[in-house]
Amino acid sequence: MKEDSVNIKDPVLSIRNLSVAYDKGNYAVKDVSADIKRNAVTAIMGPSGCGKSTMLRAINRMHELYENIETKGSLILNGKDITDMPTIQLRRMAGMVFQRPNPFPTLSIYDNVIAGYKLNGIRLKKKERDEVVERSLRDVTLWDEVKDTLHRKGTFLSGGQQQRLCIARALAFDPEVILLDEPTSALDPVATSKIEDLLVKLKENYSILMVTHNMSQAARISDYSMFMYLGELVEYGKTKDMFTNPKDRRTEEYLTGKFG
Amino acid sequence: MNAAAKITAANLSRRTLKDKLFKGLVLFLSLITISPIVLIIYKLVAKGYRQISLDFIIKTPPNTFEAMTALSNGELIPGGIANGITGTLLMVVLASVIAIPVGVITGIYLYENPGKPLANLTRSISDILQGVPSIVLGLIAYMWIVKPITSGFSALAGSVSLSIMMLPMIVRSTEETLKMIPQSIKEAAVALGVPYYKVILRVLIPTGFSGLLTGILLGISRILGETAPLMLTALGSSVINLDITKPTSAIPLLIWEFYNDPNMVDLIWSSSLLLMGMVLTLNLVSKRIAARTK
Ligand SMILES: Nc1ncnc2c1ncn2[C@@H]1O[C@H](COP(=O)(O)OP(=O)(O)O)[C@@H](O)[C@H]1O
Ligand SMILES: [Mg+2]
Numbered sequence: 032m033k034e035d036s037v038n039i040k041d042p043v044l045s046i047r048n049l050s051v052a053y054d055k056g057n058y059a060v061k062d063v064s065a066d067i068k069r070n071a072v073t074a075i076m077g078p079s080g081c082g083k084s085t086m087l088r089a090i091n092r093m094h095e096l097y098e099n100i101e102t103k104g105s106l107i108l109n110g111k112d113i114t115d116m117p118t119i120q121l122r123r124m125a126g127m128v129f130q131r132p133n134p135f136p137t138l139s140i141y142d143n144v145i146a147g148y149k150l151n152g153i154r155l156k157k158k159e160r161d162e163v164v165e166r167s168l169r170d171v172t173l174w175d176e177v178k179d180t181l182h183r184k185g186t187f188l189s190g191g192q193q194q195r196l197c198i199a200r201a202l203a204f205d206p207e208v209i210l211l212d213e214p215t216s217a218l219d220p221v222a223t224s225k226i227e228d229l230l231v232k233l234k235e236n237y238s239i240l241m242v243t244h245n246m247s248q249a250a251r252i253s254d255y256s257m258f259m260y261l262g263e264l265v266e267y268g269k270t271k272d273m274f275t276n277p278k279d280r281r282t283e284e285y286l287t288g289k290f291g
Numbered sequence: 292m293n294a295a296a297k298i299t300a301a302n303l304s305r306r307t308l309k310d311k312l313f314k315g316l317v318l319f320l321s322l323i324t325i326s327p328i329v330l331i332i333y334k335l336v337a338k339g340y341r342q343i344s345l346d347f348i349i350k351t352p353p354n355t356f357e358a359m360t361a362l363s364n365g366e367l368i369p370g371g372i373a374n375g376i377t378g379t380l381l382m383v384v385l386a387s388v389i390a391i392p393v394g395v396i397t398g399i400y401l402y403e404n405p406g407k408p409l410a411n412l413t414r415s416i417s418d419i420l421q422g423v424p425s426i427v428l429g430l431i432a433y434m435w436i437v438k439p440i441t442s443g444f445s446a447l448a449g450s451v452s453l454s455i456m457m458l459p460m461i462v463r464s465t466e467e468t469l470k471m472i473p474q475s476i477k478e479a480a481v482a483l484g485v486p487y488y489k490v491i492l493r494v495l496i497p498t499g500f501s502g503l504l505t506g507i508l509l510g511i512s513r514i515l516g517e518t519a520p521l522m523l524t525a526l527g528s529s530v531i532n533l534d535i536t537k538p539t540s541a542i543p544l545l546i547w548e549f550y551n552d553p554n555m556v557d558l559i560w561s562s563s564l565l566l567m568g569m570v571l572t573l574n575l576v577s578k579r580i581a582a583r584t585k
Contacts, residue, residue: 096481122484129482133475137497147483150493200483 042066043208043238044090049104051085051094059085061262062104067208067255072230072239074253074270076246078290082262083242087210090240091125092118109207119151126201128211132193134185134200141181143196144168147204167199171229191222195229202237209233211241215248227252246286250274258282335567339560347371347561351530352545358554368555372562374531375545378446381533382525382541383511385450390457391507397458398465399491414466421459428452429520437524446532446539449525453517457510464506468499501580508577512570518543542566 044067051060060082067073075083085094092113094100106113113121134143144164148155155163164181168174173195177188185196194214201209211230215223230239231252243249249256249270256270258279266273266282277283284290350371353361358368397413404410432452441447472495480494481487496503518541521527526538527548546562549555 091482093478093482096478118486119484122482127482129475129478131475133473133479135476135479135494135498137494137500146480147485150480150483150485150489152489197479200479204483 039066039068041069043069043109044240045105045107046086046090047105047107049086049089049106050102051082051089052101053085054099055101059262060089063259063264064104065257065264065267067238067240069238070234070236071254072234072241072252073255073257074249075240075242075257075259076244076249076285077257077259077265078285079244081259083259084212085262086259087127087212087240087242090208090210091122091127093127123147123204124207126204126206126209128194128197128201128209128214130213131217132190132197134188134193134196136184136186138185139182140177140185140188140196143185144199144203146200163203167203168196170202170233171195171199172225173199189222191218191225194218194222194226198226198229202233206237208238208240211239213242213244216244223248258285260285332567335560335564339562339564342367342558342561343564344371347565348376349373352549352555352558355552355554358552362554362557368557372542372545372558372565374528374540375542375562376565377531377533378525378528378539378541378544379515381535381539382446382450382453382521383514385446385535386453386457386514387507387511389450389454390461390510393454394458394461394510395465395496395503397462399469401462401466402469403491414462417459417462420455421463423455424519425452425456425517426519426523428455429523431455432520433523441536443536444524444526444538446525446535446537449521449539449541450535452520452524453514456514456517456520460510460513461506464509465503468502468506469495471502472498501583505577505581508573508580512573512577515570515573516543516566518547522547 046063046065046067049060049063050058052058063086075087077083088094089102090106090108090113094102095118108116108121108124113125116124135146138146138149141164142149144167145155145160147153148160148163165174165178168177173192176192180187185193188196194217198209198211198214215226218226227248230241233239234254241253243253253270255268256273257264258266258273258277258281260281266277266279268278273282274286277286346369348371350369351374352358352372353368353370357370361368397417401410401414429452432448432455436448436451437444476494476498477490480490485494521541521544525541525544527544528538528540532539542562542565546559546566549558549562
């Protein structure tokens with residue numbers, strides 16, 4: 032089952048033999064290989080603790096923030112090895128959205144959207160800035176809700192709005208791929224469905240890789256799904272196929288609620 | 292299993308009695324705790340308010356003869372403590388200029404390297420420094436500055452001794468403040484490709500700014516009233532001095548001088564009132580800042 036999903040034509044991201052260990056020899060992600068499709072939503076499913084976040088965070092080299100985390104294998108983003116890219120370039124190409132909304136508490140809504148430029152000292156003309164902010168906020172359907180309060184702190188927004196603001200912050204860099212780690216797990220159902228609709232719309236222009244703990248969410252919005260278990264990629268394929276006809280016994284057990 | 296059943300009526304009333312006793316005790320002890328501050332402020336206001344005027348802030352103290360004349364005529368002592376106010380401000384500002392950058396950078400270092408031996412050592416030394424008697428810090432500044440650098444008593448030497456006093460408080464409050472910032476805020480910045488030193492300077496410090504400010508203000512209010520180290524370093528001066536290489540007065544030094552001069556002793560109340568007002572204001576401001584950000 033691996034062979035066909037490992038070799039997609041012109042993937043946005045190729046994961047090859049990726050292993051990540053928090054302590055020596057104890058791998059949280061084990062030898063994962065997969066190609067991620069462009070302009071599609073790919074879901075990473077699996078029970079909690081199976082290594083989903085760990086894999087996602089390897090893609091933008093987030094693990095470098097901490098000592099002693101060992102990463103093996105290669106990640107090719109848009110045809111380039113991510114270890115050859117300057118960090119800023121990689122993170123512009125691979126935007127990340129976290130489990131809990133984390134807008135910068137000292138910044139306004141406006142400044143949160145362009146935080147990537149501001150904090151890196153990338154200068155934009157006022158007009159460009161305004162355009163980036165408006166485009167990003169429109170992309171996450173937040174513009175109409177906040178266009179009159181752009182100067183207010185981002186933390187004044189509701190949880191769902193904050194999470195859309197965080198997606199806008201990632202979009203402001205016009206990334207190739209958006210990495211989302213259970214982006215709706217802290218949100219209520221209404222806010223969740225807004226974000227789900229949004230992701231489906233965003234795939235026209237971006238490639239989306241999303242960790243989800245919730246398999247019905249994966250079924251609703253993803254085109255491709257991965258099932259991980261104990262650090263291994265057990266099964267990967269079209270979401271429809273996986274849900275109707277799982278190939279691995281463990282996938283089937285997970286999807287039928289036997290564990291997880 | 293039948294423990295609950297055993298709570299008889301007598302048992303219950305004994306419990307309520309205990310409860311009441313305990314509450315009464317807490318109230319009593321709280322009153323004991325706050326009474327000194329109330330008594331101090333009352334005493335200072337009662338004995339000092341008459342001296343407080345514009346002159347008190349913009350003039351230097353009278354000589355002992357002028358004070359004696361005024362006293363024998365039953366008038367208020369003329370003049371004020373302008374030399375002390377300017378000296379205190381000068382030395383506090385200079386001490387802050389030294390202690391704040393060093394303390395904040397040390398605090399950041401401790402936050403960044405929590406388990407490292409050097410960090411643990413630094414933290415312990417900083418804690419020990421907090422317990423060093425202030426007169427000893429005065430002696431050290433005397434040996435480091437007064438003798439070799441300014442060849443005489445100076446505001447600089449006073450500031451150095453005060454800055455060593457402030458340092459541990461700033462180190463600690465910086466580290467504690469940074470520790471309270473959620474990891475997710477840091478990761479948000481890292482995920483945008485922001486280099487690490489900029490994450491600290493442009494995200495963590497602004498996010499924890501009010502915590503840092505609170506620590507700094509408390510540090511300042513701690514050194515405002517220090518007298519002992521200044522006796523060995525700044526010495527005192529009867530005129531307004533803004534030259535950091537020259538002896539300089541300070542409010543607490545003046546209080547000590549007034550205390551030793553029977554003709555001027557009345558001035559200790561108004562001077563203390565002013566000093567106390569400054570310390571209280573700083574404390575209240577820092578409490579407000581801390582409360583606003585919670
Ligand atoms: N910072 C860390 N340090 C040590 N072990 C970790 C750390 N983060 C995660 N792990 C371990 O790695 C494994 C995978 O975790 P994670 O990737 O967070 O799983 P998931 O996102 O699928 O719930 C788990 O066993 C977890 O305990
Ligand atoms: Mg996770």
